[in-house]
Amino acid sequence: MTDAATAAPALSFEGVTHGYDDGAPIVRDLSLALAPGEVVCLLGPSGCGKTTTLRLAAGLERPWSGRIALDGVAMVDGDGGPGGLFVPPERRRVGFLFQDFALFPHLTVLDNVLFGLKGRPRKAARARARAVLADVGMADLARAWPHQLSGGQQQRVALARALAPEPALLLLDEPFSGLDTGLRRTVREQTLRVLQDTRVAALMVTHDPEEAMFMADRIALMQAGRVVQIDSPMQMHHRPRSPFAVRFFSEVNEVTGVVRGGGVDTPLGFFDAPDLPEGVSARVLARPEALIPTLSGETAFGARVVSVRPLGHETILLLGLSRPGAPEAEELPLIARVTGQPRCAPGDIVALQIEDSECFVFPDDGG
Numbered sequence: 001m002t003d004a005a006t007a008a009p010a011l012s013f014e015g016v017t018h019g020y021d022d023g024a025p026i027v028r029d030l031s032l033a034l035a036p037g038e039v040v041c042l043l044g045p046s047g048c049g050k051t052t053t054l055r056l057a058a059g060l061e062r063p064w065s066g067r068i069a070l071d072g073v074a075m076v077d078g079d080g081g082p083g084g085l086f087v088p089p090e091r092r093r094v095g096f097l098f099q100d101f102a103l104f105p106h107l108t109v110l111d112n113v114l115f116g117l118k119g120r121p122r123k124a125a126r127a128r129a130r131a132v133l134a135d136v137g138m139a140d141l142a143r144a145w146p147h148q149l150s151g152g153q154q155q156r157v158a159l160a161r162a163l164a165p166e167p168a169l170l171l172l173d174e175p176f177s178g179l180d181t182g183l184r185r186t187v188r189e190q191t192l193r194v195l196q197d198t199r200v201a202a203l204m205v206t207h208d209p210e211e212a213m214f215m216a217d218r219i220a221l222m223q224a225g226r227v228v229q230i231d232s233p234m235q236m237h238h239r240p241r242s243p244f245a246v247r248f249f250s251e252v253n254e255v256t257g258v259v260r261g262g263g264v265d266t267p268l269g270f271f272d273a274p275d276l277p278e279g280v281s282a283r284v285l286a287r288p289e290a291l292i293p294t295l296s297g298e299t300a301f302g303a304r305v306v307s308v309r310p311l312g313h314e315t316i317l318l319l320g321l322s323r324p325g326a327p328e329a330e331e332l333p334l335i336a337r338v339t340g341q342p343r344c345a346p347g348d349i350v351a352l353q354i355e356d357s358e359c360f361v362f363p364d365d366g367g
């Protein structure tokens with residue numbers, strides 16, 4: 001067995017519930033465990049409780065109930081009452097990286113990193129600060145002031161400062177959202193490399209599915225205070241467990257039908273549904289890339305091209321699926337995403353083929 005399989009989790013939440021003031025709970029009975037060195041992204045819509053979860057791990061909030069442990073050592077246990085265990089933030093070995101970096105403007109890069117190393121012998125602290133600045137590729141700028149640095153460089157210094165005290169866990173809250181698109185990609189890659197090199201476990205909040213897919217060993221998808229699915233990015237993509245998990249990652253086409261003969265017949269064709277009982281209503285979610293339009297192909301479905309939106313290496317097609325004899329106003333609107341630039345134009349009729357591996361069938365329970 002590997003170390004990761006035998007060691008205590010770097011962070012664990014067991015049945016943690018928390019809210020603010022007397023309001024409804026924001027985090028609900030949440031359980032989650034990060035293996036040593038693992039990067040987990042908390043992903044979910046605005047207000048679902050991601051930042052609250054991070055603040056609970058940091059000790060900035062005391063939960064109403066549940067247990068939180070770092071490296072197997074309890075930090076919080078109990079119902080939040082005076083008798084329960086609660087280790088304050090400064091006594092948890094946790095580093096933070098938040099979106100506005102907040103470097104101290106009156107301290108040099110080196111002194112910013114040294115700030116987190118107070119209490120260590122001076123010489124050892126300087127050696128550690130220089131080593132961690134080298135890890136993030138900022139050794140040459142140790143004497144610079146924050147205002148002399150680009151946004152990406154400032155972010156790397158903030159990362160060095162967070163990692164300098166050798167935290168057991170790094171907490172990142174939307175750390176790249178203040179950066180513009182090109183820089184964000186570069187800083188994201190550098191940050192991931194540093195996390196992998198230092199093997200620190202990290203819990204990162206993001207609302208950007210692409211960022212979570214890129215950064216995470218596992219994605220914890222949150223909805224209304226609960227983790228509704230936790231899986232690797234690939235599992236999340238190939239085996240979404242709910243309509244919510246499909247919809248959160250992209251726009252989707254949705255059609256419904258009733259299960260008959262082991263499958264469901266819909267306007268987009270017949271889909272196998274071996275796990276659903278006969279006679280129940282089912283909902284099929286087809287990602288835009290599941291719809292493959294061709295100008296000449298043989299298919300049961302003809303769709304009218306409503307608009308063509310080139311995105312560079314991909315094109316989004318808005319289509320209208322007609323039923324024989326039905327007026328245009330009753331067309332079913334569909335969205336397709338194709339690689340490159342198709343040769344069709346608005347008004348063309350295209351034949352649609354459906355790629356089943358990008359379609360998912362769920363019971364239609366209104367969710």
Ligand SMILES: Nc1ncnc2c1ncn2[C@@H]1O[C@H](COP(=O)(O)OP(=O)(O)OP(=O)(O)O)[C@@H](O)[C@H]1O
Nearest residue numbers: 020021026044045046047048049050051052053207
């Ligand atoms: N200090 C607070 N006092 C009262 N309510 C709060 C406080 N902090 C957060 N909330 C509420 O808790 C809910 C969840 O907030 P939280 O910041 O955890 O969500 P989030 O998923 O991180 O959202 P976002 O992506 O918008 O940052 C929101 O409705 C928010 O208004």
